[in-house]
Amino acid sequence: xxxxxxxxxxxxxxxxxxxxxxxxxxxxxxxxxxxxxxxxxxxxxxxxxxxxxxxxxxxxxxxxxxxxxxxxxxxxxxxxxxxxxxxxxxxxxxxxxxxxxxxxxxxxxxxxxxxxxxxxxxxxxxxxxxxxxxxxxxxxxxxxxxxxxxxxxxxxxxxxxxxxxxxxxxxxxxxxxxxxxxxxxxxxxxxxxxxxxxxxxxxxxxxxxxxxxxxxxxxxxxxxxxxxxxxxxxxxxxxxxxxxxxxxxxxxxxxxxxxxxxxxxx
Amino acid sequence: xxxxxxxxxxxxxxxxxxxxxxxxxxxxxxxxxxxxxxxxxxxxxxxxxxxxxxxxxxxxxxxxxxxxxxxxxxxxxxxxxxxxxxxxxxxxxxxxxxxxxxxxxxxxxxxxxxxxxxxxxxxxxxxxxxxxxxxxxxxxxxxxxxxxxxxxxxxxxxxxxxxxxxxxxxxxxxxxxxxxxxxxxxxxxxxxxxxxxxxxxxxxxxxxxxxxxxxxxxxxxxxxxxxxxxxxxxxxxxxxxxxxxxxxxxxxxxxxxxxxxxxxxxxxxxx
Numbered sequence: 001x002x003x004x005x006x007x008x009x010x011x012x013x014x015x016x017x018x019x020x021x022x023x024x025x026x027x028x029x030x031x032x033x034x035x036x037x038x039x040x041x042x043x044x045x046x047x048x049x050x051x052x053x054x055x056x057x058x059x060x061x062x063x064x065x066x067x068x069x070x071x072x073x074x075x076x077x078x079x080x081x082x083x084x085x086x087x088x089x090x091x092x093x094x095x096x097x098x099x100x101x102x103x104x105x106x107x108x109x110x111x112x113x114x115x116x117x118x119x120x121x122x123x124x125x126x127x128x129x130x131x132x133x134x135x136x137x138x139x140x141x142x143x144x145x146x147x148x149x150x151x152x153x154x155x156x157x158x159x160x161x162x163x164x165x166x167x168x169x170x171x172x173x174x175x176x177x178x179x180x181x182x183x184x185x186x187x188x189x190x191x192x193x194x195x196x197x198x199x200x201x202x203x204x205x206x207x208x209x210x211x212x213x214x215x216x217x218x219x220x221x222x223x224x225x226x227x228x229x230x231x232x233x234x235x236x237x238x239x240x241x242x243x244x245x246x247x248x249x250x251x252x253x254x255x256x257x258x259x260x261x262x263x264x265x266x
Numbered sequence: 267x268x269x270x271x272x273x274x275x276x277x278x279x280x281x282x283x284x285x286x287x288x289x290x291x292x293x294x295x296x297x298x299x300x301x302x303x304x305x306x307x308x309x310x311x312x313x314x315x316x317x318x319x320x321x322x323x324x325x326x327x328x329x330x331x332x333x334x335x336x337x338x339x340x341x342x343x344x345x346x347x348x349x350x351x352x353x354x355x356x357x358x359x360x361x362x363x364x365x366x367x368x369x370x371x372x373x374x375x376x377x378x379x380x381x382x383x384x385x386x387x388x389x390x391x392x393x394x395x396x397x398x399x400x401x402x403x404x405x406x407x408x409x410x411x412x413x414x415x416x417x418x419x420x421x422x423x424x425x426x427x428x429x430x431x432x433x434x435x436x437x438x439x440x441x442x443x444x445x446x447x448x449x450x451x452x453x454x455x456x457x458x459x460x461x462x463x464x465x466x467x468x469x470x471x472x473x474x475x476x477x478x479x480x481x482x483x484x485x486x487x488x489x490x491x492x493x494x495x496x497x498x499x500x501x502x503x504x505x506x507x508x509x510x511x512x513x514x515x516x517x518x519x520x521x522x523x524x525x526x527x528x529x530x531x532x533x534x535x536x537x
Contacts, residue, residue: 024447024448026448027447027448027449027451027452028447028448028451030448030451030452031447031448031450031451031452031454031455032451034451034452034455035451035454035455035458037455038455038458038459038464039464041459042459042464042465045465045469045470045471045474046316046465046469048471049324049469049471050316050317050319051319052319053312053315053316053319054315054318054319177294177297177298177301178297178300178301180301181300181301181304185301185304185305185308188305188308189308189311192308192311192312192315196311196312196314196315197308197311198311201307201311
């Protein structure tokens with residue numbers, strides 16, 4: 001409970017500092033949103049020409065796109081501390097984290113909060129809501145609950161990726177760019193139905209990096225496409241949990257990484 | 267003539283320094299290569315699936331689309347909006363522009379030289395490897411006529427040049443707005459959309475393609491690649507290249523105007 005109130009206190013401070021320059025902030029949020037608007041606009045252009053993609057319509061893909069977009073933007077907003085963690089290592093700031101009477105994971109997590117991602121969240125949410133209204137999904141209490149768990153699972157998944165990127169800094173100092181493949185690349189590939197990818201690609205992004213579990217499989221259930229996909233229904237029902245599991249494993253990795261920390265700094 | 271020759275040597279030295287600075291990060295480059303390749307792969311998966319569903323003839327065949335995106339991954343890093351930006355970009359914001367002004371060189375030309383070194387680095391270390399590896403794995407078409415390759419090379423150079431002219435113009439607005447994140451973000455969206463980087467303009471609906479034809483940004487991606495693919499031929503090649511030149515001059519002039527106006531009202535921040 002103490003941690004929670006402390007977290008909100010930190011977040012409040014972060015938000016206050018970010019809206020200090022109001023005009024710049026508004027511009028930034030708009031710029032963020034405009035970048036993602038053209039992303040989806042381009043997908044719409046392709047559908048305008050090709051009509052369908054592996055049996056998926058534009059708005060079904062919009063559903064996928066909206067889900068992954070929301071998860072990623074929320075993850076960037078709350079997981080920012082891990083995303084920019086390398087500068088703590090480069091400057092040697094992590095030493096101060098170690099001497100405070102709080103867990104390292106919590107401190108790094110609570111250290112940053114990127115409010116300007118609201119633009120991106122809003123854009124993804126709008127696409128999701130429009131897609132939803134076009135598709136006439138038969139919502140039930142189970143489905144709403146399942147959607148919620150999937151979104152939280154997806155957010156955990158992306159935060160987990162940031163944690164991996166941050167942890168690797170204990171060894172490499174500079175953050176490893178390769179993680180971009182899974183974060184930005186994950187959003188990009190997650191915007192399309194997984195069935196279009198080759199088997200090895202699909203398996204990698206299901207069992208090793210469980211992107212499909214928090215986006216594609218949940219959409220199959222919510223859009224009632226399980227039958228056509230040939231995926232086992234039990235697997236689909238359990239899939240979103242993979243996001244939590246993934247984050248759990250990355251937290252263990254983080255703890256192990258902290259033990260290997262050697263101060264740099266200048 | 268002598269002084270011109272000397273000036274050229276000075277800017278060449280700047281370009282060389284900028285190139286060498288980037289050579290330090292070899293491992294980062296390898297990671298970048300992998301990332302480029304990953305995005306290329308996903309693009310190819312997506313288009314293959316789209317084309318599978320609709321076998322009717324399209325303005326570009328699937329092989330041509332694949333070549334288009336290979337070229338995209340080869341060249342987008344050469345341009346500052348999509349690659350990494352040069353340090354000069356932040357000079358106006360962080361005040362280090364004051365230091366640059368003490369040097370007896372033209373600031374815009376210096377900025378260009380720095381970017382050219384950067385572009386050359388990305389061409390050799392990212393572009394060429396990406397292209398060669400792609401040749402092994404994908405069906406990349408290669409133009410048979412040497413004239414096409416020559417026209418492509420000229421057009422591509424103009425594209426890179428224009429990308430720098432545009433970037434300089436955008437960031438010179440920092441003299442007035444101080445914070446350029448908003449404006450650079452907005453222009454990033456417009457440029458990314460209308461350059462044809464995400465979807466080739468040939469696949470766009472007529473009305474939108476029409477707008478793109480009147481804007482300068484197709485000169486960054488779509489024009490050079492269309493020349494490469496032989497979609498622009500004969501006299502149209504000259505018109506397309508002429509268009510790129512005119513827009514180049516326009517942005518160089520505008521950037522120059524912004525810089526001279528900006529310098530005359532410059533207040534240095536930072537410290």
